[in-house]
Amino acid sequence: MWTEISRAPFTEIRMKFAPLALLVVVGLASPVLAIEDSPKPAAASKAAPEVQIGSLTVGDKAPALAINKWVKGAPVTAFAPGKVTVVEFWATWCGPCKASMPHLSELQKQYKDKGVTIIGVTSVDPRNSLAGVEKMTTEKGDTMGYTVAWDQDRQTTSAYMLAAAQPGIPTAFIVDQTGTIAWIGSPFEMDEPLSKIVAGQWDVAAERSRFEPEQQANLGSMRFSMATRKKDAAGMLEHGRALIEARGADASTLNMVAWSIVDPGRGIDFAANPKLAEFALDAAKRASSATGNSDAGTLDTLAWAYFAAGDKANAIATEKKAIELAKDDEMKKELEGSLLKLQK
Numbered sequence: 001m002w003t004e005i006s007r008a009p010f011t012e013i014r015m016k017f018a019p020l021a022l023l024v025v026v027g028l029a030s031p032v033l034a035i036e037d038s039p040k041p042a043a044a045s046k047a048a049p050e051v052q053i054g055s056l057t058v059g060d061k062a063p064a065l066a067i068n069k070w071v072k073g074a075p076v077t078a079f080a081p082g083k084v085t086v087v088e089f090w091a092t093w094c095g096p097c098k099a100s101m102p103h104l105s106e107l108q109k110q111y112k113d114k115g116v117t118i119i120g121v122t123s124v125d126p127r128n129s130l131a132g133v134e135k136m137t138t139e140k141g142d143t144m145g146y147t148v149a150w151d152q153d154r155q156t157t158s159a160y161m162l163a164a165a166q167p168g169i170p171t172a173f174i175v176d177q178t179g180t181i182a183w184i185g186s187p188f189e190m191d192e193p194l195s196k197i198v199a200g201q202w203d204v205a206a207e208r209s210r211f212e213p214e215q216q217a218n219l220g221s222m223r224f225s226m227a228t229r230k231k232d233a234a235g236m237l238e239h240g241r242a243l244i245e246a247r248g249a250d251a252s253t254l255n256m257v258a259w260s261i262v263d264p265g266r267g268i269d270f271a272a273n274p275k276l277a278e279f280a281l282d283a284a285k286r287a288s289s290a291t292g293n294s295d296a297g298t299l300d301t302l303a304w305a306y307f308a309a310g311d312k313a314n315a316i317a318t319e320k321k322a323i324e325l326a327k328d329d330e331m332k333k334e335l336e337g338s339l340l341k342l343q344k
């Protein structure tokens with residue numbers, strides 16, 4: 001069981017007990033899941049073009065903006081030479097996005113006379129609608145003191161977020177005076193980069209070297225998550241191993257990979273995929289060992305990994321130990337429910 005907060009640097013905390021798709025993120029300055037299952041486009045809309053995940057990075061030319069409606073502010077039809085543009089991705093349901101709005105507004109005020117335009121781009125998903133965006137933009141008023149754009153067809157979202165392998169929002173892309181992506185990251189962390197980019201003192205090549213390892217780790221997470229959603233056993237093995245290697249085999253990554261596989265809600269047929277069960281059990285054992293076998297949530301993952309591998313006795317014994325180590329009544333109740341499922 002796991003919930004992950006993730007971006008540079010990758011930092012994870014164990015929180016709740018739920019199956020995940022891609023990255024679920026919590027915390028004020030931490031990005032939340034952006035790549036949700038999106039509804040089919042309406043008849044009047046065009047599907048977003050296919051993009052290669054990880055094909056866009058710092059130092060590349062910024063993709064053109066394909067916006068269906070400019071909700072607030074003047075339309076930006078092109079990146080004007082000599083001007084800096086911040087393209088920030090957000091959603092109405094995203095707590096960290098809402099927390100970043102006053103800061104973005106202050107930055108827009110600060111750099112307005114220096115030719116900086118900040119654009120908050122948001123797109124359709126099961127919890128995000130144009131009506132909701134318009135309502136929030138009106139209610140926020142000056143605390144959304146920057147341009148707001150609606151990406152109904154998700155063309156801009158795909159061209160930036162997916163292409164740059166960015167799984168969480170809010171995410172900001174700073175486009176410099178030459179139309180080049182000079183920086184990608186959380187809007188909470190962009191004050192220094194923005195200041196230097198505006199002043200013409202930013203080293204894009206150095207930033208690219210810093211960013212690309214982070215992007216590769218993101219890419220690994222996304223590939224692994226996509227494989228788990230498809231129940232692609234071969235892909236889960238390949239990308240799970242690569243993700244563990246990329247992140248340095250820390251306890252949190254090992255636990256996340258194992259739980260993503262053995263989560264009973266996933267419905268994997270382990271009898272037909274014994275190597276996958278063996279891999280998950282190895283990852284879960286290593287994760288539990290790294291925590292001194294004293295973390296209840298990690299032990300819960302290990303219990304289900306034993307079960308996936310056909311070792312019911314160890315699964316039940318491990319779950320009982322997890323219950324003993326539960327830190328609060330809510331967790332204990334969850335784990336007791338898990339034990340009942342294992343016993344049945």
